Amino acid sequence: MWEERAERARREIAALATSGLDMADLYASAMAIVRQTVPFEQACWAGVDPDSLGMTSVTNWRPWPVTDEYAARFAESEYTGREPNTFAELLRRPQPVARISDAPHREVVRSVRINDLLLPLGLDHELRAAFRVDDACWGVGSLFREAGHDFSDREVEFLGAVASTLAAASRVAVRAAHQARPAAVGPVIVLAGPHGELQAATPAATSWLAELEDAAPGRFSMTLYTVVAQAHAAPSGTARARMRDAGGSWVVLQASRLITGDDPEQMVVTVEPATTHGLVSLLLAAYGATVRERDVCLEVLSGSTTAEIGRHLFISPHTVHDHLKALFAKVGVGSRGELVAKLLV
Numbered sequence: 001m002w003e004e005r006a007e008r009a010r011r012e013i014a015a016l017a018t019s020g021l022d023m024a025d026l027y028a029s030a031m032a033i034v035r036q037t038v039p040f041e042q043a044c045w046a047g048v049d050p051d052s053l054g055m056t057s058v059t060n061w062r063p064w065p066v067t068d069e070y071a072a073r074f075a076e077s078e079y080t081g082r083e084p085n086t087f088a089e090l091l092r093r094p095q096p097v098a099r100i101s102d103a104p105h106r107e108v109v110r111s112v113r114i115n116d117l118l119l120p121l122g123l124d125h126e127l128r129a130a131f132r133v134d135d136a137c138w139g140v141g142s143l144f145r146e147a148g149h150d151f152s153d154r155e156v157e158f159l160g161a162v163a164s165t166l167a168a169a170s171r172v173a174v175r176a177a178h179q180a181r182p183a184a185v186g187p188v189i190v191l192a193g194p195h196g197e198l199q200a201a202t203p204a205a206t207s208w209l210a211e212l213e214d215a216a217p218g219r220f221s222m223t224l225y226t227v228v229a230q231a232h233a234a235p236s237g238t239a240r241a242r243m244r245d246a247g248g249s250w251v252v253l254q255a256s257r258l259i260t261g262d263d264p265e266q267m268v269v270t271v272e273p274a275t276t277h278g279l280v281s282l283l284l285a286a287y288g289a290t291v292r293e294r295d296v297c298l299e300v301l302s303g304s305t306t307a308e309i310g311r312h313l314f315i316s317p318h319t320v321h322d323h324l325k326a327l328f329a330k331v332g333v334g335s336r337g338e339l340v341a342k343l344l345v
Contacts (some may be wrong), residue, residue, distance in 0.1 A: 001230070002154050006161035013162060023047040026173045027059035027139070030166060038143060042123060045141035047170055049233050050285055053079075053088060053133035053137060054226040054241030054253075057219070068221060070117060072195040075225035077112040080233045084111055087130045087140045096130035096137075097160040099151045117145065118313075127151040129159050130169035136285055138173070156313045174286040177248065192255070194265035196225035205271070215246035223253055224275045226288035242274060242282065250274035250282070278303070280343050287330045296323040300336055301344065315329040 012033050016026055027045040035043075043061035048054060076085045084103035089095040100114060108114055118126065123144040131139035143159070145151065188205030189197055198221075201209065212220050223243045230239035237257035245251050254271045275284075280301060284294045292313075299309040306323045324336070333339045 002037065002158050003161075006158050009033050009037065009158075009162050010165040013165045013169050017172040019259075020176050021173060021175045022177050023057045023139075023170065024059045026169055027141075027255055029256060030169065031059070031061050032059065034143075034159065034162065035216075036126070037158050038151065039145075040127075041146055042142075042143065042144040047139050047173070048087075048137055049242045050136040050138055050282075052227070052230065052239065052241045053091075053140075054223055054230065054239075054243070056241075056243045058222055062096035066218065068197065071175070071218070071222050072197060072225045073112060074117060075222070075229040076195055076232075077117075079226060080325065082110075083113050084108055085126075085128055087128070087137070090128070090130040090170050091132060091137055095160050096132050097156055097163060098128060099156055100126040100128075101150050124148075125150045127156060127159060129163045129166075130164050131170055133164050133167035133171065134288055136171075137165075138167045138174065141166070170289070171286045175283065177187040177244075188271045190224070190269050190271070191265045192224060192228050192269055194228075194267075196221075196228035196267075198224065199266070211246040216244075219243060223270060227253045227255045227269065231257060231267055232265075242278070246295075251276065269328075283343055284331075289327060289330055293323050293327050293330075296320060297327055297343075300324070301340060 013030050016029050021029065027047075031043050031045065040061070042064065044064065046055040047057040049056055065268075067123040067236055074140045078086055079088075084107040085098040085100060090098055100108060114126070114180050118124070120170075125145040126142055127144075128142040129140070131141065142316075143151070153171055188208045189202045190205050190209075191200040193199050207219060221242070227239050227241040230241070231237055240252055240257065242250055242252055250273075250276050251271050253269055253271055255267045258268055277298060280298065281294055284297055285333050289297065296309055299312060304312065306317050306320050309315075310317050313320075315323075323327045326332060327339065331339060331342055333342050
């Protein structure tokens with residue numbers, strides 16, 4: 001019975017992907033589909049940057065007044081790697097789905113996410129998944145229940161059965177929402193505290209943040225908390241994450257630990273328009289292009305001829321044509337000119 005429900009859910013989610021929904025509307029509708037088979041009291045799903053796993057959008061099943069302190073503690077716990085069933089950990093598993101009751105007890109009793117963030121809200125049970133397809137993660141999601149109603153084995157299997165379809169739908173939503181115009185603002189700079197709290201900002205940053213907060217309340221805060229937590233956990237002390245600005249253009253946040261100054265835990269975070277290379281790489285990943293196909297496409301965008309592409313990538317002209325043919329099919333174009341127009345215009 002559950003297999004039939006999973007197949008029906010996959011078809012319904014796939015149909016959502018073809019309707020041009022943005023990530024938030026897609027997830028809201030997909031949650032309703034999943035809830036028919038896996039009931040839950042609350043859910044939180046997020047689109048993520050496949051390179052950094054930084055959250056680029058957040059969708060809750062019901063209104064969830066997330067404070068700055070809550071968001072900061074969540075990001076810190078999620079990206080430092082000391083929590084049970086982090087999304088990064090799930091991606092290393094054959095099946096990127098897990099419930100908290102299956103985690104080792106010693107990890108659960110130390111969990112900030114479970115004990116400090118969820119239990120005070122009356123949410124005792126968690127089932128989470130990473131939405132992965134073609135070795136890339138495009139979204140993550142958690143389902144929550146109150147005490148005494150843990151998720152069953154069948155429910156875990158059901159979510160696992162639809163996770164890849166959710167990933168594919170998320171990837172389509174990224175493509176559908178693509179706006180290839182350049183970001184309208186120049187770089188902005190903010191200073192963040194050890195937990196991602198905003199401490200100072202340049203005048204340009206203040207204006208940019210005000211516009212973004214009006215359009216998407218909380219989007220920057222969650223991304224800021226995420227990239228700061230990742231930078232603290234990284235040996236290099238730096239991390240990057242992509243997100244959309246108020247006008248829908250992609251920007252890149254880069255956090256770097258300050259080496260000098262009164263507070264060594266402070267992070268300087270720059271916000272800049274995404275480069276053509278970075279944006280095209282993201283879009284090509286969303287179209288399912290292989291690494292080599294992306295290399296060929298970037299050469300095409302730079303104006304290289306077939307012979308030049310072959311020399312630069314150490315492949316034959318025939319192989320270049322094969323990669324281009326595959327790219328055209330995936331992106332839905334018939335020529336180099338159409339390919340460039342689809343990705344850049």
